[in-house]
Structures are given as structure tokens and as C-alpha cells.
Amino acid sequence: MGTSNALSHLQFVDAVRPRSIPAVQLRRNKLSNKLWEQIQLAKSQLEHTHFIIKRRVTVKDLEGNYKKIERPKRIKPWWYMAMNGSLCLSVFYGSKRIEIIPGKTSINVANMTDLITTLELLKFETEKGSLDGAIEIASSALKLNFNKNR
Numbered sequence: 001m002g003t004s005n006a007l008s009h010l011q012f013v014d015a016v017r018p019r020s021i022p023a024v025q026l027r028r029n030k031l032s033n034k035l036w037e038q039i040q041l042a043k044s045q046l047e048h049t050h051f052i053i054k055r056r057v058t059v060k061d062l063e064g065n066y067k068k069i070e071r072p073k074r075i076k077p078w079w080y081m082a083m084n085g086s087l088c089l090s091v092f093y094g095s096k097r098i099e100i101i102p103g104k105t106s107i108n109v110a111n112m113t114d115l116i117t118t119l120e121l122l123k124f125e126t127e128k129g130s131l132d133g134a135i136e137i138a139s140s141a142l143k144l145n146f147n148k149n150r
């Protein structure tokens with residue numbers, strides 16, 4: 001009888017697990033992961049340490065055999081110094097710059113600490129779904145580039 005009392009505090013629902021992740025969620029996850037990388041890169045620069053992500057690649061050796069090795073992933077920072085000396089941040093989805101506010105592609109930040117705070121805010125808003133419209137526009141622009149080559 002003690003078990004049924006404990007189970008009465010749980011909220012049971014009739015839900016079915018989806019077979020695949022919706023495209024919107026996949027795009028959010030992609031941007032969220034890239035924002036996490038940028039946050040870690042900014043923190044490492046602020047603390048004067050190295051941030052390395054390893055990725056597995058397949059290479060062909062001299063004998064023609066294929067091997068899987070780990071190679072460091074190159075992460076380009078999304079921030080830069082503007083002509084007036086201020087620190088600016090641009091958010092990218094693939095190779096496309098995201099316009100979070102229409103017509104504006106960069107965010108002005110005061111210093112590296114504010115940069116990290118801004119990146120964390122952008123990551124939170126991405127996971128919440130606030131940037132879905134901007135991500136959709138960038139994703140559509142990327143798809144156009146792929147269709148040109150065919």
C-alpha cells in the first residue's frame with residue numbers, strides 16, 4: 001500500500017514518443033551547440049587557456065589503408081574588433097550571418113565578460129525558440145546555395 005501512495009504524487013500522461021526530431025528542433029540544437037562552442041572559446045581566451053574539441057576523421061595512410069584518427073576541430077571566433085574599437089559579435093548559422101533584428105547582423109558588447117553573458121543569453125533564447133524565425137531565414141539561404149550547384 002505504501003507504493004500506491006508514493007505513485008499518487010506522480011503525474012501520469014498518455015503520450016507517444018515521436019519517431020523523429022522536428023526540423024525546427026534540429027536547427028535549434030545546431031545553433032545551441034555552436035553557441036556553446038563560442039562560449040567555451042570566449043571563456044578560454046578570458047582565462048588564457050586552450051579550448052580544443054577533437055573530432056574523428058578518416059585518413060588514408062601511405063599504404064592506402066584507411067585509419068580513424070582524432071584531429072582538433074578549428075573553431076573560428078564569432079567576435080571581432082570594429083573600426084571604432086568596439087567589440088562586436090555576429091551569430092552564424094552555417095556560413096550565414098543571422099539577423100536577430102532585421103537589418104542588424106552584429107551585437108556591440110563592452111568586453112569579453114559581456115560577450116560571454118551575451119552568448120549565454122543567445123543560447124538560452126535559442127533553446128526557448130525565440131530565434132526560430134531568424135534561424136529559418138538563414139537555413140533557407142543556405143539551402144539556396146546547395147541548390148545552385150546542381
